[in-house]
Amino acid sequence: MKTIDKFTFGVGDRFAHQAEAQLRAFQQLADRGIPVTPVWNKSNREHLIVDSDPAGTRAAADAAVSSLGWTSDYLLDADHINLGTVDRYLPHCDFYTIDVADDIGTPAAPEEIATFIDRHPELIGTIEIEGIAAPLRITREDVEKTARQFLKACELAGRIYRHIAGAKDGEDFIAEVSMDETDDPQTPPEMLVILAAIADQGFPIQTIAPKFTGRFNKGVDYVGDLARFEQEFNDDLAVIAHAIKAYGLPGTLKLSVHSGSDKFSIYGPIRRALARTGAGLHIKTAGTTWLEELIGLAEAGGEALALAKQIYATALEKKEALCEPYATVIDVDDSKLPGAEEVNEWTSGHYTDALRHDQSNPAYNQHFRQLLHVGFKVAAQLGDTYLDALKANTGVIGKNVTENIYQRHMVPLFLEEEDRPRQ
Numbered sequence: 001m002k003t004i005d006k007f008t009f010g011v012g013d014r015f016a017h018q019a020e021a022q023l024r025a026f027q028q029l030a031d032r033g034i035p036v037t038p039v040w041n042k043s044n045r046e047h048l049i050v051d052s053d054p055a056g057t058r059a060a061a062d063a064a065v066s067s068l069g070w071t072s073d074y075l076l077d078a079d080h081i082n083l084g085t086v087d088r089y090l091p092h093c094d095f096y097t098i099d100v101a102d103d104i105g106t107p108a109a110p111e112e113i114a115t116f117i118d119r120h121p122e123l124i125g126t127i128e129i130e131g132i133a134a135p136l137r138i139t140r141e142d143v144e145k146t147a148r149q150f151l152k153a154c155e156l157a158g159r160i161y162r163h164i165a166g167a168k169d170g171e172d173f174i175a176e177v178s179m180d181e182t183d184d185p186q187t188p189p190e191m192l193v194i195l196a197a198i199a200d201q202g203f204p205i206q207t208i209a210p211k212f213t214g215r216f217n218k219g220v221d222y223v224g225d226l227a228r229f230e231q232e233f234n235d236d237l238a239v240i241a242h243a244i245k246a247y248g249l250p251g252t253l254k255l256s257v258h259s260g261s262d263k264f265s266i267y268g269p270i271r272r273a274l275a276r277t278g279a280g281l282h283i284k285t286a287g288t289t290w291l292e293e294l295i296g297l298a299e300a301g302g303e304a305l306a307l308a309k310q311i312y313a314t315a316l317e318k319k320e321a322l323c324e325p326y327a328t329v330i331d332v333d334d335s336k337l338p339g340a341e342e343v344n345e346w347t348s349g350h351y352t353d354a355l356r357h358d359q360s361n362p363a364y365n366q367h368f369r370q371l372l373h374v375g376f377k378v379a380a381q382l383g384d385t386y387l388d389a390l391k392a393n394t395g396v397i398g399k400n401v402t403e404n405i406y407q408r409h410m411v412p413l414f415l416e417e418e419d420r421p422r423q
């Protein structure tokens with residue numbers, strides 16, 4: 001097993017041109033005494049849309065690490081893989097996000113459920129968990145219901161793990177299990193049952209991505225009951241610490257927060273929970289970087305601004321098709337989207353004010369932002385026109401990419417208020 005560091009932070013780079021700018025944010029954080037390991041992740045869906053390959057992600061990450069002289073660890077995440085998609089990642093990745101969300105709800109057979117319960121009588125009754133004030137009370141029916149719903153998914157996670165391990169032939173890697181792309185959040189008692197079932201599969205899970213309460217829409221802030229999120233997050237941490245001891249899971253096992261970019265209102269609760277418990281964290285922020293490319297282009301003005309406007313106009317035209325694959329993770333109100341002609345009149349400042357995630361700016365438009373977030377296919381279809389614009393505007397784009405990750409994400413997640421740099 002490759003041991004995961006305490007804090008890992010997933011970044012994504014749709015077009016593989018920003019790895020260096022991203023890595024600079026980690027350097028700035030390290031300079032303040034907080035080591036966080038970068039993880040470059042890209043799902044198969046994104047590779048297909050952009051027509052890229054895991055080898056490209058690996059090459060970009062390696063080049064950035066070498067050019068900036070980064071000497072700490074860094075990881076490449078095969079994001080949301082399954083048996084059908086994992087193979088092309090195998091030569092390039094050392095972190096695997098094993099996605100079994102589609103198998104949640106595939107009912108386990110009654111005899112499998114009975115066997116599971118026989119093996120785990122400790123799950124039934126009153127369970128004292130350090131860090132949770134009231135003990136969990138779990139009935140036999142609760143365990144049956146959770147087992148029926150999740151056993152198959154956990155079994156599949158084991159199968160995918162063994163497939164990867166077989167292909168890796170002794171080479172170390174990190175395994176995550178993700179269950180976030182589903183409708184219902186998993187409760188802390190369900191998390192306990194799930195971890196027991198994963199432990200039965202006998203593989204060293206080091207991060208688990210549950211679906212949390214509330215909405216984690218792409219590129220915008222968290223929408224939901226903050227107090228409930230905080231409670232759930234704290235309870236999940238306690239359940240994980242309990243499961244590590246009870247089931248001999250790796251001591252490094254930690255929570256993974258997916259769609260973690262831009263969820264500014266939960267960063268405070270997360271930071272407090274980590275400080276209180278000493279727990280680690282993995283957070284994915286992949287999609288936010290592509291929007292900084294657009295912001296940089298708009299800020300550059302001239303032809304670059306025109307290109308950013310053209311991308312919006314096309315995205316607006318192809319809205320239905322672009323939004324469809326992301327329907328459950330975006331909320332775009334059509335009536336709040338500016339028309340293409342209106343945007344055509346915009347200055348650099350107007351475009352960046354609308355797009356940049358600064359909720360204190362009255363011109364910020366989360367609908368505009370979400371549509372562009374899923375609109376990277378438009379840029380991909382522009383091919384070299386887009387890539388050449390990235391190259392021509394490296395400086396202004398890179399500044400925005402680094403600042404967004406460091407200032408808006410890392411600072412509120414990892415630095416106590418009194419330690420923060422003044423903006």
Ligand SMILES: [Zn+2]
Nearest residue numbers: 178180258259
């Ligand atoms: Zn996810």
